[in-house]
Amino acid sequence: MADKVMPGPVNEDRCIREAVCIHTKKIFDSCRDKDCVEDLRVYPCRESQEVIDRAQSVKAGTARLLWASVDVQPVNFNRGFYTVDVRYYYYITADAFVGAARPVEVSGLAVFDKRAILFGSEGSAKVFSSQMGESSPCGDGLPTAVVETVDPIILNMKLVDVCQCSHCDCPISEIPCQVREAFSDEICFGGEEHRLYVTLGQFSIIRLERDTHLLMPVYDYCMPEKECTCGDFPVEDPCEAFRQVKFPVNEFFPPNSICNGEGSHGGCGC
DSSP: OOOOOOSSOOOTTOOOOEEEEEEEEEEEEEEEEEEEEEEEEEEEBHHHHHHHHHOSEEEEEEEEEEEEEEEEEEOTTSTTEEEEEEEEEEEEEEEEEOTTSOOEEEEEEEEEEEEEEEEOOOOOOOOBOGGGOTTOBOOOSOOEEEEEEOOOEEEEEEEEEGGGOOSOOOOOOOOOHHHHTTOSSOBOOSOOSEEEEEEEEEEEEEEEEEEEEEEEEEOSOOOOOSOOOSOSSOTTOHHHHHHTSOOOHHHHSOOSSOOSSOOTTSOSOO
């Protein structure tokens, strides 16, 4: 009896049981980028701005991605291509030094706009689904843009007098409610003496995809092999449960590298 086919690489001698048509999203085009965003203005909270106006210097803290708004529009005179405009909203923290006192943590909002042009093919069909409600279309002919990203890396931060600011900072006209809720105080957009600028390193992957039908080979139904369990030891015996726990070696001896493999001392391939 031939071995059962499991998810993963398949040998050529495996017999395909049938071909099935599935509905899924097909990626038509994608790109990855590593952006170095220089001198991005930080709009502090009102309390933080009062500290920044009295600060003599600042030290970089952390940067956290709060939200990304994505817009897709067709490119004129270039059929099948689309612009993907992404606006990233960041939560920036820093340590502000006022005189000889201990540094004060300040926080603010930074915004970065990015554009990519990708091929997304053409489609004008309107899709109706029972899950969307009666007579409610869930498609407008545009491909779906997906943006994958991680929290940025702060590369530099500086404090500048307003009179020394050489470039124009475009005002932020609209802030999503998800971003506003991350700040406990009102964000200050003007009337300051000092301005805070940050340089970020941002990794991102952008792709365009559409709903489509694909013909796929089927080997068998994918049935779970592992049984559901609450543990391999009696819950009523806490000492026995503790004996089953592996000793956390890495908590006492930090590994030299991080990898997916489980080495005897946290190393790779041990």
